[in-house]
Amino acid sequence: MQTQGEVCQPGFFKASPYSRYCSKCPPYSYTYDKGSALCQCLDNYFRRDNDPPSMACTRPPTAPQNVISNINNTSVILDWSPPADAGGRKDVMYLVVCKRCSVDLIECDECGSGVRYIPQETGLKNTSVMVVDLLAHTNYTFEIEAVNGVSELSPIPRQFVSVNVTTNQAAPSPISVVKKKKIAKNTISLTWEEPNRPNGIILEYEIKYFEKDQEISYTIIKSKETEIVVDGLKPTTVYIFQIRARTAAGYGGYSRKFEFETSPVSLPAGDQSQMPIIGVSVTVGMILVAVVSGLLLSGRRCGYSKAKQDPEEEKMHFHNGHIKLPGIRTYIDPHTYEDPSQAVHEFAKEIDASCITIERVIGAGEFGEVCSGRLKLPGKREFPVAIKTLKVGYTDKQRRDFLSEASIMGQFDHPNIIHLEGVVTKSKPVMIVTEYMENGSLDTFLKKNDGKFTVIQLVGMLRGIASGMRYLSDMGYVHRDLAARNILVNSNLVSKVSDFGLSRVLEDDPEAAYTTKGGKIPIRWTAPEAIAYRKFTSASDVWSYGIVMWEVMSYGERPYWEMTNQDVIKAVDEGYRLPTPMDCPVTLYQLMLDCWQKDRNSRPKFEEIVSILDKMIRNPCSLKMLVNASTRGSNLLVEHNTMGLGAYRSVGEWLESLKMGQYTENFNESGYTSLDVVTKVTLEDLKRIGVCLAGHQKKIMNSIQELRVQCVNSMMPV
Known part of the structure; x- marks a missing residue:
């Protein structure tokens, strides 16, 4: 090193003329000149203005890894791993870009301000985010980018990891506007607006009402229109109304409580419009009614009973109880059909065999081969599928059993249930076509x-x-x-979740x-x-x-x-x-x-x-x-008596029981000659002993933890 007054040689620098020594250029920087006060960064490496000259030059991080999406109706949770290369910096943060895409994922637009991110969209320090307020049954692409302090200085295109998701059907949002139309001595006529976010086709509305302060005794009416006339009411009585909508995905939440009062006397029809508005909305929370208890009072009827409403409306009365209402889809066992082929055609779409291209065999099932291939439906883009085939020479029972899985699968519509594309039953081979899962079964993938x-x-x-x-x-x-x-x-x-063929062989x-x-x-x-x-x-x-x-x-x-x-x-x-x-x-x-x-x-x-x-x-x-x-x-509950310390006479016998007898000599040479000593072995000890395979390490450590528990249990008072 050179002292003050001397000139720094190439490859060295002195940031301050008052410094006594020259310093070597930090990593990823250089200087070819004598007397340099600063080292220049190599190509594609950068230094921020507030980075000290002695700090190594850094670069933007690589893309995040292993992104996982979990869909819940119209929200999605995204999790990912940090980038393999942080660029040499510790100030890595993440940002998420949301794009709404067409069915073929070719055209995508920014999601805009209607989507919310929890905790936030940019500046994320943790490797997870929840995105809410998405649209139902819509394709989205999420791009997750890692950035650090020098990302904005780099001309290299941003690096990100992307994931495509499709939201599933969501229940409709609560109804926010309910208005009185007409009020009389024994009737109240109401009208309301559709939910702001129907999230599908509204199948019907459910109107719940009760006398004020009498919520335990209430009545429910159903209507397919956005208006209703409720009759059989008491004069000069305040009633509370709540309304909710139902789609194929189920019921949305109830509206807030709306309060209306019947009139003391019947008014002529012409005077209805002159009645003062007395409906006042209140924001008190609804009290949940207990599950069916069978304690319905004799003065109330339980179940459907036709009232004087429109034929499209149905009324149910409740008291201190709850009845599960129809509307949520229920699984139908295909074996209950007299003709099983009827179930197949009711729940599964028939596909023309000419639309399917089988590419390779990827496995074998009880009924035949499992293949991967492509499906090209008219007017749609080609996409990969998995194809289960029924082997030649099948019996009628085998055909029914084979297709029953399609009859089951075709009833499900959820992002975490394998999706059935359709079946081929009008030509041979008979096929079940599902979405293609690139990473195969979870157990094999994890191994x-x-x-x-x-x-x-x-x-x-x-x-x-x-x-x-x-x-x-x-x-x-x-x-x-x-x-x-x-x-x-x-x-x-x-x-x-997959594999709905209940009659198949479970495993080889x-x-x-x-x-x-x-x-x-x-x-x-x-x-x-x-x-x-x-x-x-x-x-x-x-x-x-x-x-x-x-x-x-x-x-x-x-x-x-x-x-x-x-x-x-x-x-x-x-x-x-x-x-x-x-x-x-x-x-x-x-x-x-x-x-x-x-x-x-x-x-x-x-x-x-x-x-x-x-x-x-x-x-x-x-x-x-x-x-x-x-x-x-x-x-841990009491352990099976064949798995404890007392079950083995030596370290070798214990290892043999694990089919790891090849390590007996390694244990003995390392001084682990008794099971008592073995219980103190750590993962690092195993590596020193010579157990190098991760699978073997895990198996032995699990058994050692078993032995430790046996020791703990044996010392516990009975």
Whole structure:
């Protein structure tokens, strides 16, 4: 180095003439001149005005990675991973660009100010955002860009990751304007405006009314028009009215409360327009009425009863109770049709075989090959599809069973349920055509990408699955075989529930299914009451969902490892539950345990599960606390007696039980010669021992955590 008064050589600089020493040019900068006061940045590297001269030159970050979208009606949650290269800076932030696109995604326009972003659209420091107030049944493209302090200085085109989503049908927005038309001694005539956001075709309106301060006793009328005459009212009495609209997606929220009073005497028709307006809207919240209790008072009728309204209107009376009203779509079992082909043609669109191009075989099912290909419908762009074919020489029963899956799938319309494009039944081979899921089954996808996703991204996948299952549960459909192998993943990392063929072989592995008198059951994923009594309900699907959570958090690990089906049945019945996967947040593992409650009525509903996961996504801090040995010891129920310390006489025998006997010598040479010592092994220790494969590390660490729990349980007072 040179002292003050000496000139800095090329490659060195002195920012201040009062500095004693010259400094070497920081990374990605240079100077070829003597006596330089500043080093210039290399091409495509930059320095902000307020960056100190001694700081390395930096560049814009690369695009974010692994974006995942979760759609909930007309809102979407986007999660992504940070860019692989932050450009050498720590001030990375994100911005989201929303575009509304045509069906073929060719023409896209900016979404504009009608869309809201939570917490914000630009300047995001976290890797997630919720976009709300989107339109129903609309295609959107979201571009997520990472920027840092020098992004604006770079002439290189912006780098972003994009994801395409299609919102699904949403319930209509609340009705905001309700006006009185005519008022008499015993009648009130009302009119209202359509919701600002109908989100589809309004099928009908529901009018709820009751005497003021008598909300527990109310009446409901339905109308297909935006006006109604309510009769049978008391004179000089104040009534409260609330109205809501229904589309194919269900009911929207009730309007605020509107207050109108009947007149003391009947007025001539000509004088109606002179009546003063006495309707006053109030903003008090509506009191939710309890679920059907059977305590309807004898003075009120329960059910539909024709009133004096228009034939299009129907009236129901309630008192201290609630009746589920028609309107929400309900699943119809295709096997209830006398002619199964009628169900297929009612729920599935017939496709001409000439529109389909089969490209390659991607798998095999019970009924035939599964292929990928292209579908080109008249007037629409060509797009990729998956094609299930029915093998030649099929029987009538095989054909019915094959097409029953299409009859089931065709009834569903949800972004987290595999979408049926149609069927080919009028030519051979008979085919079922669905959307193509580029990343295949979730279990295989996770195994290929072991450890590559953040916890919040895994929670996003789980949220999507739970959303799909909530939809199925609301429709009254029980899946019976919910497992990671039956979840498919597309190129946007959206997870979708699939495999609705209830009569197929569950897996090639004979240990995967347990045959009972009623058919095959996937034991490792099935609730105890479903195994013992074939009690399949939405609650048994929740148990299976807990197993899927475990599969996702363990990146596709096989539930219960090498235990036989009979051992699994016995262990679960005795209270054993799967231990927490490595690096699993406490809140997620607790949700798994809740799903595995023996009493099915104690398990959460899918609606609750979606709500819990949404809260985790909005509050990532809740996922930071990981399960450790002590919390596992307190949460885990009594373990199956073949899995503890006492079950193994040596480290070698323990490793052999895991089919990891090749590491016995490594453990012994590293000084881990007793199971007591093995319980203290960490992941770093495993690497030093010589267990290098991530899958082997995970399997051994899970078993070590099992041994730790056994130690904790053995020390607990009985």
